[in-house]
Amino acid sequence: MSTQFGDLADAPASFVIAGARMLDPSDGSDGIRDLVVLDGRIAAGSEVPNGIPRLDGRGLIVAPGLCDLHTHLREPGGEGAETIASGTRAAAHGGFTTVCAMPNTDPPLDEAARVAWVISLGRGASARVRVIAAATRGRAGETLTEVEDLAAAGAVAFSDDGAAIPTARLARTALQGLGPTGLPLIEHAEDPSLAAGTMMRAGPVATRLGLPGWPPSAELVIVQRDLALAEETGGRLHLTHLSTAAALDAVRRAKDRGVRVTCDVTPHHLSMSDAWVAGERRFTWDEPDDMAGALDAETAFDGRCRVNPPLANRDDALALLRGVADGSIDAIATDHAPHPPERTLVEFGEAAPGMIGLETAFSIGLAAVDAGCLTLAALLAALSTRPAALIGEERGLRPGAEADLVVFDPAARWRVERGALVSRSANTPLLGMTLPGVVRLTVAGGRVVFDEGMGLLV
Amino acid sequence: MTAVATGRQTWTSRHLLDVDQLSRADLEATLDLAAKLRDQRTSGELGEARKRLTGHTVGLAFYEASTRTRVSFELAARELGATAVDLSVVGSSVIKGESLIDTMLTLERTGAQTVVLRHAMAGAPYLVARSTGLRVLNAGDGAHAHPTQALLDAVTLREALGGSLDGKTIAIIGDVAHSRVARSDIHALTRLGARIVVGGPPAWVAGFGAWPAVRVAPGLREALEGADAVMTLRVQLERAAGGAIGSLREYTRSWGLDEERLSWAKPGAPILHPGPTNEGIELTAELAASERSLIGRQVTNGVGARMAVLSLLAA
The missing domain is CATH 3.40.50.1370 (Aspartate/ornithine carbamoyltransferase)
Incomplete structure (x- = not known):
């Protein structure tokens, strides 16, 4: 099958996909229909002019385009690992039509001109690039950035991701100061003094491996601090990559009190447990290995399993899955973190934390659906409509809307391997595994940006 | 393979x-x-x-x-x-x-x-x-x-305890959390049929209670009671200085071994140490040189x- 990429500067597309299942979490609709797209907009089925390509959609599902709230595109400064062009192609390949670029680049995105530069590079990319600006100058955790200028330049949120705002006072000031912009502070909730020197989640696996353990309190103390500050200031708080049931419970209680808080979880914290560091390669919803035998020399201590926060224990991962299922977790966000091989194929304790996620997130979610942990509608809401709403983007398949959608084959499977990935980096422990769900078409802003054998891009 | x-x-x-x-x-x-x-x-x-x-x-x-x-x-x-x-x-x-x-x-x-x-x-x-x-x-x-250390410890213990470790209890005392020796010993000795009791300051035994066939003792006496042999671990002096324990003096007072304390273990229970020892901290110089000590045989x-x-x- 021919694989083709387009970009947002292409001409708006016109096509019909006949007989596909159309699933739209924005209005709860779900049924077999013809998808008609004319000049980049979704049209009603009756008004199809002649000469429009008509594709067989039987067995395929059409859903709103996915939106990633947490993406490291690495440009500027880390172009060896990823660029805006390669990262957005990876996004399109994975069904994402929007990525929110994190500001921990080199230099960081802490000035309006830098934000505007990334946005301008994104105009011809294969997915919409939204920018999260640094919350503090130089991400140094000392003084706030010029948030109103940054918002005017197009920032959709603020974050010092990679670290939490270091002091409660500065976090309070940030939540207050962001008020006029209406934009959220995205917090990487981790107490540096508790996390210092740790390499994986504390627990029986860390004990066995002799790796210093990260206590769940490292996340919880910052979550509780920030919830108190958001409640007091009325500021908008978004907690990214939650990894513990305790933090999720705190968020649930705060939501019940009316605190303006939202949160996301990564696909890897849902699907991979801390046992993956010891070489486990079964997803959290499957029956785990009892770990009684020897570690597998091929998979144990794989630096590609080092992430921050560290992979959770299985109980927490399953609690987070329930949070996605019941909607108390607002979004699944990839934390796509490309690294070159020399930074991950090293001693575990030397490995750069993070793994790629844009091209595997949807398939991991579909594996959870296949396992009965999530409904397809809940997965799509967490990957598309809800995260999009958090950054003010519309999603939906109603006639009249701009076509922004993903067409995928839920029954097809694919093998994760270097040659199957379009990201510049391949740092994921999923290499060699076979996952469900193949994206066949991604349409962003009315343009076909990815086509896998559908024949719209040649 | x-x-x-x-x-x-x-x-x-x-x-x-x-x-x-x-x-x-x-x-x-x-x-x-x-x-x-x-x-x-x-x-x-x-x-x-x-x-x-x-x-x-x-x-x-x-x-x-x-x-x-x-x-x-x-x-x-x-x-x-x-x-x-x-x-x-x-x-x-x-x-x-x-x-x-x-x-x-x-x-x-x-x-x-x-x-x-x-x-x-x-x-x-x-x-x-x-x-x-x-x-x-x-x-x-x-x-x-540290698998070869576990093998040499197992050889030493097996010979000292009559040819088999089945049903024997081995106490491991000290900084278990940071010890590769302790981990490999636990694997080897439990596989050979022994039970393991670990003892040490709370931060140095944290998490080991979840290890199958391992028990965490609240104090040295409880760790030694019923032990057929005692393994003491080296205290990394720089780690002790890092604040995980109050002081070396306090460590020795609570967890240091001498002849009198060794009597809490089974009669004649031998003592092992992976070396090098900090004499006067993990155990007394007298005990290290006594006939209860298997330290030379370990080498x-x-x-x-x-x-x-x-x-x-x-x-």
Whole structure:
């Protein structure tokens, strides 16, 4: 099958996909229909002019385009690992039509001109690039950035991701100061003094491996601090990559009190447990290995399993899955973190934390659906409509809307391997595994940006 | 995986990464071989075994300072006829930024078949095992594993406790959390049928209660009561200075061993220590030199254990 990429500067597309299942979490609709797209907009089925390509959609599902709230595109400064062009192609390949670029680049995105530069590079990319600006100058955790200028330049949120705002006072000031912009502070909730020197989640696996353990309190103390500050200031708080049931419970209680808080979880914290560091390669919803035998020399201590926060224990991962299922977790966000091989194929304790996620997130979610942990509608809401709403983007398949959608084959499977990935980096422990769900078409802003054998891009 | 036939036993792995890879039968056969090679070496009767590794090159890559383990491996390799090459990696190419894999690939290309690797990072031997064609012998990785120490401890304990560890209770005292010796000992000794009791300051035994067949004792007396043997671990002085315990004085007051405290264990229970000891901290100098101490035998058994492992892996 021919694989083709387009970009947002292409001409708006016109096509019909006949007989596909159309699933739209924005209005709860779900049924077999013809998808008609004319000049980049979704049209009603009756008004199809002649000469429009008509594709067989039987067995395929059409859903709103996915939106990633947490993406490291690495440009500027880390172009060896990823660029805006390669990262957005990876996004399109994975069904994402929007990525929110994190500001921990080199230099960081802490000035309006830098934000505007990334946005301008994104105009011809294969997915919409939204920018999260640094919350503090130089991400140094000392003084706030010029948030109103940054918002005017197009920032959709603020974050010092990679670290939490270091002091409660500065976090309070940030939540207050962001008020006029209406934009959220995205917090990487981790107490540096508790996390210092740790390499994986504390627990029986860390004990066995002799790796210093990260206590769940490292996340919880910052979550509780920030919830108190958001409640007091009325500021908008978004907690990214939650990894513990305790933090999720705190968020649930705060939501019940009316605190303006939202949160996301990564696909890897849902699907991979801390046992993956010891070489486990079964997803959290499957029956785990009892770990009684020897570690597998091929998979144990794989630096590609080092992430921050560290992979959770299985109980927490399953609690987070329930949070996605019941909607108390607002979004699944990839934390796509490309690294070159020399930074991950090293001693575990030397490995750069993070793994790629844009091209595997949807398939991991579909594996959870296949396992009965999530409904397809809940997965799509967490990957598309809800995260999009958090950054003010519309999603939906109603006639009249701009076509922004993903067409995928839920029954097809694919093998994760270097040659199957379009990201510049391949740092994921999923290499060699076979996952469900193949994206066949991604349409962003009315343009076909990815086509896998559908024949719209040649 | 290459199966290594060794007469009455077979190791299914071409590496020794931790003792958890050895079945009870493998483990017992290895201990038997270690004791036999030790005795033959002591009596100058190694015979054919002196040529077992002729033409075989063993690289010694000690990324952490070590005297006894390195010397023990070097002697073991030479006794079996191998060429032992000390890479002197501490403070050489590592400082120039050469990666572990690059250094190991260089070693492999010079013709070495086996590497004995000591590294500060847990898991480093696994990385080398899957990234090179070398046979990897783990000589200690971070706080994770020290399989040949576990083998020599098991040889020592088995002989001191009447030939079997079934149903025996071994107390391990000290900084268990940061100890690769403790972890490998727990794997080996429990597989041989022993129960393990660990004792030490709370931060140094945290998490071990969840390990199968391991019990955490609240105090030294509770740890020693019913113990058939006592293993004391080395206190890393710089770690003690880092604030995990109040002071060395307090450690010794609560967890230090002397003859009187050793009487809380079963009568005649021997004492072991992986060395080097901090006399007066983990145990008194008197106790270390007493007939209850197996510390000297551990060192002698170490050469036998390493000879056994080298001859099995290189077969």
